[in-house]
Amino acid sequence: VALKAGVSQATASRALAGDPRISDPTRATVIEAAEALAFVPNQTARNLRKQSTQTLGLLLSDLADPDHAQVGAGFEQAAADAGFSVLVVAARKQVEDEERAVRALQERGTDGICVASSSLDPVQIRSSVAPTPLVVVQPDHPSLVTDGNPLPPGIIRSDDVAGVEQIVRHLLSCGYREMAYLGVGPSFTNEVRGSTAGRVMLTESGATMRRFEVDDEAWRVPTQVAQALGEDLPEAVICYDDKLAISLLDGLRSRGIRVPDELAVVGYDGIPFAAFSNPRLTTVRVPSAEMGALAADLLIASIESHVLPEAITVPVELVVRESSGARGECVP
């Protein structure tokens, strides 16, 4: 480009970068030359020079999951608005994949990394990413539930404990007593949701809480999900997430079990389709897209300020719909 415009490399660079101390005619010449050559500036070289890539890394477990996709969409959007690109990698719950992924992101010099729903401990993650890049994590985690509030910085969590508590209170107020929690495999989030449900139940005399667990991919086979509850049905079941709940709804229909008359079902996450199921699904709305966007914003702010953002607990909201509430007043 410099040759074509008949100026020096430095001048060309400055002209294209909009350096104010370049004369208008020169700038025009350079720009013209650049266009004639369909010049595309090489970010790679620029990165090498500036030690920054204007790129964020996003690690999540599954791009195809409606809730995680929501987080990803919010994150990408916010990042793009701030002029950052995002490198995504899905680590389908494999710790091993996760480590490789983090490493790949580091090698590529991402300016910051966001880990959404990891199968590792937040502090472990932090230390594994430790050297230069920064982190922000996502959902709830047992180590974060400590009621004493000194949450480590750089963490955005949704208040799953409060969410599950709201569900349970709602169900109790509806008159349900025999409840169940249907969880998905071994995951921290599952642990928090399941154990919270159980704990809250303890305080209510006469109420019982059974716990069932299905496999990661079980939601794909609704009949299997419905079978997991066994023959002796509870009165209400709280599902790990909406995806599972919607699957369960279908499985129950196959079994000829009416919801909510014979069994109430509630989900978690508040994915869009939860509002369109039949019956419409009672759930807890988690502002996933907003959390993704927030993560990107904080990450970027933190990159510029070199200081980790405060931990944030995002509030969640119970959304009562048709799949629960057959009996009684059901005041949330």
Add this chain to the structure above:
Amino acid sequence: VALKAGVSQATASRALAGDPRISDPTRATVIEAAEALAFVPNQTARNLRKQSTQTLGLLLSDLADPDHAQVGAGFEQAAADAGFSVLVVAARKQVEDEERAVRALQERGTDGICVASSSLDPVQIRSSVAPTPLVVVQPDHPSLVTDGNPLPPGIIRSDDVAGVEQIVRHLLSCGYREMAYLGVGPSFTNEVRGSTAGRVMLTESGATMRRFEVDDEAWRVPTQVAQALGEDLPEAVICYDDKLAISLLDGLRSRGIRVPDELAVVGYDGIPFAAFSNPRLTTVRVPSAEMGALAADLLIASIESHVLPEAITVPVELVVRESSGARGECVP
């Protein structure tokens, strides 16, 4: 690292790269030093040197859309398996965003770019990405429907024409005659699906085909979607995609219209939730995840061979479920 190990830069580089002509003791020393320093190789510099980034760019319209997410998941998976990272950018149907996105991907030196569901013409895209990187596009497009087969290379499309034809034949065989197509905004894919439906209908005497269009985001408000069909309902409605169909199902339920007895509904894409709706949705299954994976594989192969992959038309499959087929035999 070289200093720490007491060897030259080159030796260190070679040792870490697994160069065979390095002695075992030396290699051990270097590796030890690297670990002691928690050395992370700088991909950026390596990229600059090798003029390749082991990174693919993925451009899609919306990460949160269940079908596009599927494509993205397949793409990421295949890319990761081949050791590539993927830079995603969502261009919510804005041509402007799309151009910025492509440019951003180019600047970052992606080795290849995959454009999934663009609002531009495939050949336009190709030329805009033209210089070095390569492209592969996704769904169907009017310019590709030409029955003469000289499809431009590097294109993966699903056979939407065949898919819609199957739907129409299915509906006809069920005895439906007054049909409608419910489309979404101005998009090429929508055009192909809608016009194909109309064209096929022409060949059948007695059958009619109306066309309705709703807005991009209309699916979020089911009642609005259901209203779009007006008071004088057709007997069957073909929706642009499953997302819209599921929304419509909900809107019709609000209006007290029974599916399929009063109105048959069919979707398109075959997203997982389509199988769990109530009534379960008749749809055309498009192997989106596989297409995404295929795109990544072909892209990578093409990067290495420097030759564009053949165009591929992926077959689709009608899946008849409860939301259609109230009357008659319904042989697909």
Add this chain to the structure above:
DNA sequence: TTGTATGCGTTATCAA
């Protein structure tokens, strides 16, 4: 088997 030197495309420092 290892060391020396050069270049990848930018930006930034220092002179002119």
Add this chain to the structure above:
DNA sequence: TTGATAACGCATACAA
């Protein structure tokens, strides 16, 4: 206002 030049961190051609 512009030009020459060094450096970013790595890979490699060539010399040893």
